[in-house]
Each structure stands twice: as structure tokens, then as C-alpha cells.
Amino acid sequence: MSKVLIKGNEAVVRGAILAGCRNYFGYPITPASEIAETAALYFPRVGGGFLQAESEIGAINMVYGAAAAGVRVMTASSSPGISLKMEGISYIAGAELPCVIIDIMRGGPGLGNIAPEQGDYNQIVKGGGHGNYKLIVLAPNSAQEMSDLTMLAFELADKYRNPAVVLADGYIGQMMEPVKFPQPVTSFPEKDWALKATRETRDNLVTSIDLDPDLLEKHNEKLQKKYAIIEENEVRFEEYRLDDAEIILMAFGIVSRLVQGAVDELRALGIKVGMLRPITLFPFPKKQIQEYAAKSSVKYFHIFEMNNGQMLDDVRLVLNGSKPVKFYGRMGGNVHSVKEIIEQVMKEMREL
Amino acid sequence: MANTKGYVIVREEECKGCELCVEACPVDVLIMSPRLNKMGYHPSSYTGEGCTGCGICFYACPEPGALTVFKRWDLMEENERKEAILAIENGQRVKVS
Amino acid sequence: MSVSSKILQKSESFYNAYERKxxxxxxxxxxxxxxxxxxxxxxIAEALDDFGVQxxxxxxxxxGCSVFxxxxxxxxxxxxxxxxxxxxxxxxxxxxxxxxxxCYQGDGDLAAIGANEIIQAANRGEKMTVIFVNNAIYGMTGGQMAPTTLIAQRTTTTPLGRNAENEGYPLRMSEIISTLEAPVYVARTKISDTKSxxxxxxAIRKAIKAQVDGRGFxxxxxxxxxxxxxxxxxxxxEVWIEEIMAKYFNPGIYKDTIDTRQPKIQQxxxxxxxxxxELLDISTASLSSLEGVLPVPPVQEMIEEIKIAGFGGQGVLSLGYVMANIAMGHNYEVSWLPSYGPEMRGGTANCSVKVSHKRIGAPVVAHPTTLIALNKPSMAKFENEITSNGIIIYDNSLIDTAPQRKDVQVYAVPATELADKIGSTKSANMVMLGAYAALRGYLDTAYIEWAIPQIIKKKKLQELNIQAFKTGMEHIKELLKKCVN
Structure with missing residues (x-):
């Protein structure tokens, strides 16, 4: 396999094309613009279509239209742009259309800045748009995973007829790292629900409206069942030096890279720490967290995020008071240093 | 059955009594029926005489299937007419041989 | 006259029974x-039937009301x-x-909340037909003002009548759309009597036929x-449409260029x-083809954090890119991170490169072990951030004051001057690469010379870049000799 030094944002597009994505609709925004730029170059080369939409709202609705046709389709943006897309995301989830959305998170709220942050966790994992829907959320922590998880996102989106989000931050989007690309996907699931402009598919209907409360409730229940199946089957996570860990550090995305570095240094000092990194934020690795919480050797959990403690809430819900939880967050585009993480771990150890 | 050139069949249960067809008919052969349909409207109805088959009422009517206009009713066989009426009553399209 | 045209009946493009209702x-x-x-x-249904495109x-x-x-x-x-x-x-x-x-749209949908979408789709000449039903009011939500509500028209949100001072004027969408280049057919009609x-x-048939024939929007x-x-x-x-509405919204064909437009052929x-x-530049952008071709020295245990900074246009980002690629070719873990956004546009640029024998954490370099400074502001910005015992390589053809730090090694390389002498100041960054390689010593010279043209594909600069690289190396060797002497 060829190894290429490449930006996370560029790896996304190559991964998407290798996964069979053929239509891209998007709007430029820092720090996600390279995705649109790379897509503009490569989609036409492989017989696909690229369109710079008039707006984020336009882009997500184009995704809705193309997804209805049964093709693999994607869009990408960064935090403020994702806020604008929320209407369309809710419709896509309601109409059960598969698509992939990339969010290269930046500092907020508002216009914020273009530095990396993880402040969209709640927006993407908990909703953001209206209604009882869930998105499949994948959180890469390297350029390699930007490609791998984008490919996986297409697979899961089709499998569950659900939008899937690759939730990354400005660093992962902007940084270059060596990436190995696999061979292209060549077999795709049949989509008998799609509108193919043929007699056979004429009766198919793409909609999210249902005026009858009983029927809409039934539809919602069906969605919840689907989400339960996703929770059962699609949890992905990384365990790092957890076997005998007394302190479990948790982080997702770029922060996990720093936490991993801190784990090594703390281990060298004889402190028994390990890292649990959720790769899927929905489904969230609940069982795995509970299993570790049940171990008597585990003293507490320490959460590191580039936000005000958003994944933290999910960890607390899962633990339900069974183990103490500590948190240290950076915001505004600042990233923890390894040294800072080590200091925080030491400080909490002393306090307990 | 009247042997006029054209003929209009009103599917009464689909009619909302807006009167647009009655107003549009150039030869005044459509009237509002004194009957009430299941929706509580007085449907329009063909007097049975004088339709020219011009089709103006068809396009004036906002309901897709409320009016069917036969341009050459006079050329249709009796069994063809019966089949056509039956099809319309059953909410089917009139099959054209 | 065909047999079917003797009967006007519900179109085939309608369901017989509305089971979804x-x-x-x-x-x-x-x-x-x-x-x-x-x-x-x-x-619409009749046209779909007649053109055989159901x-x-x-x-x-x-x-809106036509949601269903x-x-x-x-x-x-x-x-x-x-x-x-x-x-x-x-x-x-x-x-x-x-x-x-x-696309079937009402006035609130098309001319208010969706005004941008319609203008842009029309302007791109999308292959579609838009049917815009203008009834000057919001029907489904219960009679509120529409963007096409007439002046003085009473609605539930203009109880005293629409007032231009407060609500502006009714939007004439056909006129607006017809000013655009791409649409092939724009018409306004009414449905208030037989003739209209x-x-x-x-008009509907013409519009749909235009799409069937591939002419555009x-x-x-x-x-x-x-x-x-x-x-x-x-x-x-009907009377109100005739006497009031059609006076403000003049019916007519606003644009018809169907016949002058060539059908788009979808290839x-x-x-x-x-x-x-190959098409995704994966195989071609890869340096893995080098593997085994040239021997590289064994991987050393190290964490090298490099900051390269200068003006935009000095090749700061590409120097980092070349270094990271070459280190990757030497089997090191690498990362490269640019400063991005407004910072980049402000005229200064910097990038962070990390090279290590083990997995790299964050790609950020807060405290560089090596600083390559190509202009004065960069030196000012990063001099104090460098770790002690780190090295500073600076372009003394552009930076006239030497760094003050005493706990670091400092090397002055007149990269811009040297590059200028051999042919182009654009190669100053490769002079710096040579200086860096000579000082750090973990990268193989023959390999670098082989790799540079693989990474920087601009033919014009390839020879020059290698020469610049050699010049940088020589300069450091000379400096080191002098120090020893």
C-alpha cells in the first residue's frame, strides 16, 4: 500500500471517493475548505460531481436530493456552517436517507475563531436539529483515520439509512500525516427504497412529514429501534494501557493523542493510568465504560476535552455515580499540552 | 342516454361544488345539483343535453378526476359507454381501445 | 384525432385512489x-403523460398547501x-x-424563505422545471402575508393591509428570474378563465418539454x-386575479431562449x-516507491520539533512539507501543521513539523527544538519559545540582528543571497533544508537529492533546488570548519 503525506482534509476526500462517493455539495469555510477544494479537483476525475452550493443550507438540501437518488453523497463544513445545515440534517434523519457529513470543528460560540475546538459535541451527538433523531458519529484522531472513518461512515450510513458524521477538529483537518489508502470499495448495498426515476421505483417516497400523531409516533419508534441496533453493533473504541489502570483517562479526537503521550510519561513514573478513547461518539461505548467502572482497581475517570465538558456528561450518565469523574477542558482554540495533562492528573491524584 | 356529440360525467363524490365548471361551460349544460354529496357539497351535474365536448370544464375543474369529458360520445357504442361509466364510478381510468 | 384524445380524463400521472392521503x-x-x-x-400531470416521462x-x-x-x-x-x-x-x-x-413551490416557499435557493438554481441553469404557484398569501398556515401579497391586501399579519413602508413591495419573481442568463424559459400566467x-x-408544456429536450432551467x-x-x-x-392581481403581476412570456440553446449532452x-x-494522486504522490531503492540510515530515538517561519512566498510551508516527506521516507513518524486562516493571509506564514521514532501526539510545536527563521518578525515571535540546547537557523541576508539567546546554538545562513546567486531566491528554502540536514545529520544526503524532485514537481526548479540544497549543506560545513579552526 502506498503511503502519502497528506492533510486530514485531503484524506477525507480520497477516502470518500474510494468508498464510492460520487457527489459532493459544499460551501467553503475555514478550516474545512481543503475538503471542498480537493473534492473539486478529484470528483470530476472519477466521473463524479462537485458543486459549490450557494449556502450551507443549499448544500445540505442538495445532499438530501442526491441521497434520495440512492448515490453516495457527502458535504463538509465547520461549526458555524454545520449550525446552518441543522435543518437539512433533521430532514435527512427523518426521511432516513444515508449521507456523510464532515464537521471540522472550530472555536465558538458564534463566529468564534478558526482554531480547533470540540465544542460541537453536543450539537452533533445530542441533536442540534429538531426531533428525536440520532446521527452516527465517528471521531478520528489522525489523518489516517480521516480516510478510514470517512469510508466507514459511508458503509454505516447505507447500512442503517442514516446520516453519519465524521467529527474532527481544525488540527486533524489541517495537519499532514502519512496515510495508507486501501483499494476502492466495489460492491455496494442495494437501495430498493431509492428514487431512480424508473417505473420500478416510482412508488418510492422520500419524506419526513406525517400528520397523524400515531403514525409519526410509530415512525419515531422505528427510528429508536434502529438507534438501539446501532448501539448494539457499531461501538468502536481504543484501549491504551488499561489492563491494570487505576485512573482511566478519556478523550476523543486530537486530545486523545496528547492523553496517550501523557499516559506513557505517567507510566514511566510508575502511575497506573490508561486511556479509553471512544471512536464512535454515537453509539457511545457505554458497556466498556461500565465494565471498567465495575473493576475495583479503577479509582476514577478523568476526562479531557477541548470544550466545556460535553462528552463528560455522557460519561457521568453512564457511570451514574459509580465512580468519581474529573474533568479538564480547554476552550477557544487552545489545545492541552502533554505537560498540562500530566499536571492535571497529578493534581487530582493528590486531591483524592 | 342522450345522443349528443359530447358528454360529461361528474364523479359526484370528488366534486367540492366550487362552481367553476358551471361558470366556464360555454353552452351552459352544467348545473349545480340539489343533491348533497358525502362531503356536504352540492356537486355539479350535466343536464344531459347539449355538450359539445369542448373540454373547457375539464381544465377549469381543480379536482383531477371529478370531470371526465367525452368529445365524441356520439361515436361510442352503447357497451363502450357503459364500460366508461362503470370505470369512472370505480375510480378507474376509462380504457381506450 | 387519436382515440385517446377523444376523452379528457384524469391523467395516468395521478394515482387512481389517493391511498397516501x-x-x-x-x-x-x-x-x-x-x-x-x-x-x-x-x-403538469397531463404534460408528463403526453411527453411519456411519468x-x-x-x-x-x-x-405549504401543496406539501402533499x-x-x-x-x-x-x-x-x-x-x-x-x-x-x-x-x-x-x-x-x-x-x-x-x-419543483413545485408556493409564494412563501419560493419568494421568501427560499428566495436564495431559487435564484441560485435558476442561475446555474439546473436541469429542472419550477412551477411557482403565486396566490399572494400563506394558505397552509392560515392566511398570513406572503412576499407577493399586494399593497393594501389584508392578511392575518397585515390586518390593516400590506403597507410598503413597513413590509416593502410585492416581489415580482418572473421579472427577477428572467434577468438571469441561464434560464431558457420564464413565463407568468394566470388561471382565472378559459383563455388564461x-x-x-x-406554458407548462413548453417548460417541461424544454427539460425533456435537455435545454435547461x-x-x-x-x-x-x-x-x-x-x-x-x-x-x-377569479375576478380578483383578473382585476387586481394581474394588474401588478403582468402575465407574459418573460424569456424564451429554448430554441437558441443547444441541448446539454450528458456524458x-x-x-x-x-x-x-493514480487518478487520486495516491500512487504518484507517494514516496514509498523509494523504499528499498536507496538505503536509509536506521531510525534513531528522537523527538524533533521544528518550527519554520517567514513571509508568505518564501516557501515556508513547502520546506516543512519536503522535510516531513523525507523524514517519512526514512521511516520516521512525522506530522506537518500549517498556521492557517487570517494569520496566513496577514503576510507571515509558519508551519510545525514533528519527526519522531514513535507515534506523534499533537502536531502543534509550542517549543521548537529547531527554529528556521526566514524573516525578522518570525525571529522575534519564536526566539523565546525555543527549548534550551535547541538550534536556530536564520537567514542573515534578511535578518540583521542576531538572536539574543545564549542557551541555544545559532547558525546564520544567508539563504536568500545564496539562492539568488545560484539563480532564484525561490530556492532559499532548499538552502535552509541543506543547512538543517547538515546540522541534524539523521537524513541521508543522497536520499534527499533523490527525493527533492519527487516532492517538488515543478520542472523549472528541480535542478536549482538540488543545487540550493547542496549550497546550504556546504555553507554549514564551512561554518563548522571555521568554528573548529
Whole structure:
């Protein structure tokens, strides 16, 4: 396999094309613009279509239209742009259309800045748009995973007829790292629900409206069942030096890279720490967290995020008071240093 | 059955009594029926005489299937007419041989 | 006269029974008596029948009274968010160009919340037909003001009548759309009597035919009755369209360039998946082809954090890119991170490169072990950040004051001058690469010379870059000799 030094944002597009994505609709925004730029170059080369939409709202609705046709389709943006897309995301989830959305998170709220942050966790994992829907959320922590998880996102989106989000931050989007690309996907699931402009598919209907409360409730229940199946089957996570860990550090995305570095240094000092990194934020690795919480050797959990403690809430819900939880967050585009993480771990150890 | 050139069949249960067809008919052969349909409207109805088959009422009517206009009713066989009426009553399209 | 044309009946493009309609009445539509939607529906369905495109038909229904158009049309149906039908249509049409896309929209949908989507789709000349039903009011939500509500017209949100001072003027969408280059057909019609219904029928057929023939974007605005919202009888409504509405919204054909436009031929490019890696520049951008060709020294245990900074245009980012690629070719873990955004546009640029024997954490370099400074502001910005025992390589042809730090090694390399002498100041960054390689010593010289042209593909600069690299190396060797002496 060829190894290429490449930006996370560029790896996304190559991964998407290798996964069979053929239509891209998007709007430029820092720090996600390279995705649109790379897509503009490569989609036409492989017989696909690229369109710079008039707006984020336009882009997500184009995704809705193309997804209805049964093709693999994607869009990408960064935090403020994702806020604008929320209407369309809710419709896509309601109409059960598969698509992939990339969010290269930046500092907020508002216009914020273009530095990396993880402040969209709640927006993407908990909703953001209206209604009882869930998105499949994948959180890469390297350029390699930007490609791998984008490919996986297409697979899961089709499998569950659900939008899937690759939730990354400005660093992962902007940084270059060596990436190995696999061979292209060549077999795709049949989509008998799609509108193919043929007699056979004429009766198919793409909609999210249902005026009858009983029927809409039934539809919602069906969605919840689907989400339960996703929770059962699609949890992905990384365990790092957890076997005998007394302190479990948790982080997702770029922060996990720093936490991993801190784990090594703390281990060298004889402190028994390990890292649990959720790769899927929905489904969230609940069982795995509970299993570790049940171990008597585990003293507490320490959460590191580039936000005000958003994944933290999910960890607390899962633990339900069974183990103490500590948190240290950076915001505004600042990233923890390894040294800072080590200091925080030491400080909490002393306090307990 | 009247042997006029054209003929209009009103599917009464689909009619909302807006009167647009009655107003549009150039030869005044459509009237509002004194009957009430299941929706509580007085449907329009063909007097049975004088339709020219011009089709103006068809396009004036906002309901897709409320009016069917036969341009050459006079050329249709009796069994063809019966089949056509039956099809319309059953909410089917009139099959054209 | 064909046999079928002897009967005017419900189109095949309608369902016989409206089974999707909830509430037990599959016979009649949900529209109010005298509502114009039904007439427009009939004209569209008839055209789809007549052009033989029912199977290819994709109807996009809006938010508004016609949200349930899919109860009736026996074609492929998509229900769109408020105002977004042209964007949804764009997505569909591009994903499946072999379709006939009809965007059906009302006035609030098209001219208010979706004003941008319609203008942009029209301006791109999307392969679609937009049917715009203008009844100057919000019907479904209960009679509020529309963007096309007339001056003095009373609605539930303009109880005293629309006042231009407060609400502005009714939007004339056909006129606006017709100013655009791309649309091939723009017409406004009305449905208030036999003659005008006939004109509407013709316009709808023409618009759909234009799409069937691949000519591009077509648009028909129809002045249509909302007796309920207007609080009038169906007959009074027709009079109101004639006497009031059509006076402000003049019916007519605003644009017709169908015959002058060549049909767009959709050529589908089919690519063999085997070729993807080459088309995506994966195989060609890879340095792995070097593996085994040239021997590289064994990987050393190290964490090298490099900051390269200078003006935009000095090749700061590409120097980092080349270094990271070469280190990757030496089997190191690497990362490269640019300063991005406004910072970049402000005229200064910097990038962070990390090289290590083990997995790299964050790509950020806060405290560099090596600083390569190509201008004065960069030196000022990063001098104090460097770790003690680190090294500073600076371009003393542009930086006239030496760094003050005493706990670091400092090397002055007049990179810009040296590059200028050999042919181009653009190669100053490669002079710096040579200096760096000579000082750090973990990268193989022959390998670098081989790799530079693989990474920087500009033919013109290839020879020059290698020469610049050698010049940088020589300069450091000379410096070190002098120090020893």
C-alpha cells in the first residue's frame, strides 16, 4: 500500500471517493475548505460531481436530493456552517436517507475563531436539529483515520439509512500525516427504497412529514429501534494501557493523542493510568465504560476535552455515580499540552 | 342516454361544488345539483343535453378526476359507454381501445 | 384525432385512489373548493403523460398547501424543507441527470424563505422545471402575508393591509428570474378563465418539454386562487386575479431562449476502480516507491520539533512539507501543521513539523527544538519559545540582528543571497533544508537529492533546488570548519 503525506482534509476526500462517493455539495469555510477544494479537483476525475452550493443550507438540501437518488453523497463544513445545515440534517434523519457529513470543528460560540475546538459535541451527538433523531458519529484522531472513518461512515450510513458524521477538529483537518489508502470499495448495498426515476421505483417516497400523531409516533419508534441496533453493533473504541489502570483517562479526537503521550510519561513514573478513547461518539461505548467502572482497581475517570465538558456528561450518565469523574477542558482554540495533562492528573491524584 | 356529440360525467363524490365548471361551460349544460354529496357539497351535474365536448370544464375543474369529458360520445357504442361509466364510478381510468 | 384524445380524463400521472392521503377519503384532494393547485396539478400531470416521462418524473413538493402533492402524483416523489425544493432538485438532478425534475413551490416557499435557493438554481441553469404557484398569501398556515401579497391586501399579519413602508413591495419573481442568463424559459400566467388556463397549459408544456429536450432551467409562475385565504368565493377569486392581481403581476412570456440553446449532452465518465489510486494522486504522490531503492540510515530515538517561519512566498510551508516527506521516507513518524486562516493571509506564514521514532501526539510545536527563521518578525515571535540546547537557523541576508539567546546554538545562513546567486531566491528554502540536514545529520544526503524532485514537481526548479540544497549543506560545513579552526 502506498503511503502519502497528506492533510486530514485531503484524506477525507480520497477516502470518500474510494468508498464510492460520487457527489459532493459544499460551501467553503475555514478550516474545512481543503475538503471542498480537493473534492473539486478529484470528483470530476472519477466521473463524479462537485458543486459549490450557494449556502450551507443549499448544500445540505442538495445532499438530501442526491441521497434520495440512492448515490453516495457527502458535504463538509465547520461549526458555524454545520449550525446552518441543522435543518437539512433533521430532514435527512427523518426521511432516513444515508449521507456523510464532515464537521471540522472550530472555536465558538458564534463566529468564534478558526482554531480547533470540540465544542460541537453536543450539537452533533445530542441533536442540534429538531426531533428525536440520532446521527452516527465517528471521531478520528489522525489523518489516517480521516480516510478510514470517512469510508466507514459511508458503509454505516447505507447500512442503517442514516446520516453519519465524521467529527474532527481544525488540527486533524489541517495537519499532514502519512496515510495508507486501501483499494476502492466495489460492491455496494442495494437501495430498493431509492428514487431512480424508473417505473420500478416510482412508488418510492422520500419524506419526513406525517400528520397523524400515531403514525409519526410509530415512525419515531422505528427510528429508536434502529438507534438501539446501532448501539448494539457499531461501538468502536481504543484501549491504551488499561489492563491494570487505576485512573482511566478519556478523550476523543486530537486530545486523545496528547492523553496517550501523557499516559506513557505517567507510566514511566510508575502511575497506573490508561486511556479509553471512544471512536464512535454515537453509539457511545457505554458497556466498556461500565465494565471498567465495575473493576475495583479503577479509582476514577478523568476526562479531557477541548470544550466545556460535553462528552463528560455522557460519561457521568453512564457511570451514574459509580465512580468519581474529573474533568479538564480547554476552550477557544487552545489545545492541552502533554505537560498540562500530566499536571492535571497529578493534581487530582493528590486531591483524592 | 342522450345522443349528443359530447358528454360529461361528474364523479359526484370528488366534486367540492366550487362552481367553476358551471361558470366556464360555454353552452351552459352544467348545473349545480340539489343533491348533497358525502362531503356536504352540492356537486355539479350535466343536464344531459347539449355538450359539445369542448373540454373547457375539464381544465377549469381543480379536482383531477371529478370531470371526465367525452368529445365524441356520439361515436361510442352503447357497451363502450357503459364500460366508461362503470370505470369512472370505480375510480378507474376509462380504457381506450 | 387519436382515440385517446377523444376523452379528457384524469391523467395516468395521478394515482387512481389517493391511498397516501390520511383520513379515509382517497377520492378527492385535500385542497379547498376552487383552489388553483388542483388545476395546476392537472396541467403538469397531463404534460408528463403526453411527453411519456411519468416514470422519469421526480416531483419535489414544498412546504405549504401543496406539501402533499405526493398524495396525487404517481411519479417519484420527494418532500423538501420550506424553500429548499430547488436545492433538493439540484442534488437529485445532478445525481440522476436522466430524470425529469419538477419543483413545485408556493409564494412563501419560493419568494421568501427560499428566495436564495431559487435564484441560485435558476442561475446555474439546473436541469429542472419550477412551477411557482403565486396566490399572494400563506394558505397552509392560515392566511398570513406572503412576499407577493399586494399593497393594501389584508392578511392575518397585515390586518390593516400590506403597507410598503413597513413590509416593502410585492416581489415580482418572473421579472427577477428572467434577468438571469441561464434560464431558457420564464413565463407568468394566470388561471382565472378559459383563455388564461389554456395559456397556462401551453406554458407548462413548453417548460417541461424544454427539460425533456435537455435545454435547461424553465420557470412558470401562475397567478392562482386561494378562495379560503382571500375570503372570497371561487368565482370572486377569479375576478380578483383578473382585476387586481394581474394588474401588478403582468402575465407574459418573460424569456424564451429554448430554441437558441443547444441541448446539454450528458456524458457519463466511467472510470475503472483500478485507476483510482493514480487518478487520486495516491500512487504518484507517494514516496514509498523509494523504499528499498536507496538505503536509509536506521531510525534513531528522537523527538524533533521544528518550527519554520517567514513571509508568505518564501516557501515556508513547502520546506516543512519536503522535510516531513523525507523524514517519512526514512521511516520516521512525522506530522506537518500549517498556521492557517487570517494569520496566513496577514503576510507571515509558519508551519510545525514533528519527526519522531514513535507515534506523534499533537502536531502543534509550542517549543521548537529547531527554529528556521526566514524573516525578522518570525525571529522575534519564536526566539523565546525555543527549548534550551535547541538550534536556530536564520537567514542573515534578511535578518540583521542576531538572536539574543545564549542557551541555544545559532547558525546564520544567508539563504536568500545564496539562492539568488545560484539563480532564484525561490530556492532559499532548499538552502535552509541543506543547512538543517547538515546540522541534524539523521537524513541521508543522497536520499534527499533523490527525493527533492519527487516532492517538488515543478520542472523549472528541480535542478536549482538540488543545487540550493547542496549550497546550504556546504555553507554549514564551512561554518563548522571555521568554528573548529
Amino acid at each position: 390520511q383520513g379515509g377519503d382517497p377520492i378527492s384532494t385535500h385542497y379547498c373548493p376552487g383552489c388553483g393547485h388542483g388545476i395546476v396539478h392537472k396541467l 416514470d422519469k418524473g421526480i416531483l419535489i413538493s414544498p412546504v 402533492a405526493y398524495y396525487y402524483f404517481d411519479v417519484g416523489n420527494i418532500q423538501a424543507a420550506h424553500g429548499r425544493a430547488p436545492a433538493v432538485g439540484t442534488g437529485y438532478s445532478r445525481a440522476n441527470p436522466d430524470s425529469i425534475v419538477i 388556463i389554456n395559456a397556462t397549459r401551453k 424553465s420557470f412558470v409562475e401562475i397567478l392562482s386562487a386561494c378562495p379560503t385565504g382571500w375570503k372570497m368565493s371561487p368565482r370572486e377569486s 457519463k465518465l466511467i472510470v475503472d476502480p483500478k485507476d483510482y489510486h
